[in-house]
Amino acid sequence: MLAELFLEASRGCRTWSPLTHTLLVSAADDLARGGITTRVMAGAERDPRGTVPGLRFAGALHRLVLEGRAPELAAHYPTVGGRPRLDRLWEDALPVLHEHTDELNALTSGTVVQTNEPGRSGPLFGGLHTATRLAADAVGRRTAFPVRLLEVGASGGLNLRPHRVAYRVDDEVLGDRYSPFALDPSWTGRPEVDLRDSLRLVRRAACDLNPVDVSTEDGRLHLSSFVWGDQPERWDRLQSAIDLARLDPVPVRRATGPEWLAEQLARPERDVLTVVWHSVVWQYVSPADRAMGRAVLAEAASRATPMAPLALLVYEPRRAHTAYEFRLLLKLWPAGVSLCLGTGAGHGVPFTWDTQTWN
Ligand SMILES: C[S@@+](CC[C@H](N)C(=O)[O-])C[C@H]1O[C@@H](n2cnc3c(N)ncnc32)[C@H](O)[C@@H]1O
Known part of the structure; x- marks a missing residue:
């Protein structure tokens, strides 16, 4: 039942976004009473839990707010300069739901929840430095290998410029100090390599089942609408990463991961380290595609x-005791390296570097 799915989604954001939590709890109540939300969500009654209808609803409303078409509701959204008044939020949402019912219905039924978290560039940056150094050490090469980066499930491709971000670590700026995207990666520890060495990405390519073109206004709004309206840090990261992507475009091809990867890896490339990277993708991949992905990589x-x-460099959640933990894992062939480089929060910030053998 939709109301239950809305309540379930509301529990997932209670700690991080009181705004979205309150919106979804009120909408669940409205759905249970057959109110206007029932019409906004018409057609979604049997949608599977994994499509997260509640977040599609919250995203569609946020999109109208971002477009400047719901000024009274916008007063609650810090992403457009507002301040949440949770006691009045639903009261101000109702007129928007009545006025834009059909459009909200089209938005919620025509989109999938899609995020792209540029905070994950922090673990990627340190992971790439480590990988290139270890690959060079394995052949007694003095300089690190240049990198060919292949990202599976790249969404809008916002993590394809890890060498062009300004990472503010303690009193140092690593990466590209002149970047429009400054990231405080909130690291504990550091990778066991010199991060001041230059990281050369000589080729980059990416795929996604539903790529987002962030060079368009529609693409920017699409990704922005799924950032919860009261998460200013995440919002700032996303906007700066989009600014950077527009200066340094890398296309994301519409394709299924394993098929695309098979094509990309068909021929080994000499004198570069080929890195296959994915973050928070694996849980969405079907069992058949997982099997094929493993086979392509093994080959x-x-x-x-x-x-x-x-x-292979991945940042994915793993169950650890009772909670999920995000681990940065590195495998390197033919050197036979297999390491866990550290653990962090879902968005890649904060992150703790702590190298362990990974079996
Ligand atoms: C939660 S998003 C993460 C996006 C990005 N990797 C990041 O860290 O911000 C998951 C992405 O994986 C993509 N995806 C899921 N299954 C896929 C598959 N089999 N092949 C390619 N992309 C896939 C989705 O379309 C979505 O953009």
């Missing part, structure tokens, strides 16, 4: 050579 790994090495 490419068997063809890797010391001068055409291959790395």
